[in-house]
Amino acid sequence: MRTLTVAERGERTGMGSQRWAAGTVLTDLYAAHWASLVRLAWLLVRDQQVAEEAVQDAFVSVHARWQQLRDPEAALAYLRRSVVNTSRSVVRHRVVEDRHLAREASSPTTPWRTTEASAEERAVAREQGEELLEALRGLPRRQREVLVLRYYLDLTEAQIADALGISPGSVKSHAHRGLSSLRTQMEPQS
Helix, strand or coil: CCCCCHHHHHHHCCCCHHHHHHHHHHHHHHHHHHHHHHHHHHHHHCCHHHHHHHHHHHHHHHHHCHHHCCCHHHHHHHHHHHHHHHHHHHHHHHHHHHHHHHHHHCCCCCCCCCCCCCHHHHHHHCCCCHHHHHHHHCCCHHHHHHHHHHHCCCCCHHHHHHHHCCCHHHHHHHHHHHHHHHHHHHCCCC
């Protein structure tokens, strides 16, 4: 019994060569960019499992819509945009959950809850880099995304603009405002 080639399998299952090309290209993109996309998502959502799921969902989405891509060379940019959008959704969902939990915590039926941090929590918060991450979290969403894409992934302004669906001028503006805010927050208090 002869083993079928990839092209022959595609013809027999009704899947054309474009479908197999998508698989090949996405396999290469996965091997080359999986880790950096997960790091990008992690910086936005701060949860490893959620970051991995966001990236996996992006790859599944690109594969499902491969024939709709106008430029298959832009698949990496589409993946980045998809990861950023999924991360935004996760953060929005967390905000809603936090509001709900805050209302529950302030209700009179839970008097044992307190908003004061323990000594342990304060010590952890002082660890190297935590202040910067906190300051970064305090930025508006767009400024935070621009700075992460620019300084963590070393993307150009054009690549950032494409990933976020904004103009390069907006990228410059958000980067400038975000950096100014971070500088102000990080300056030693005298």
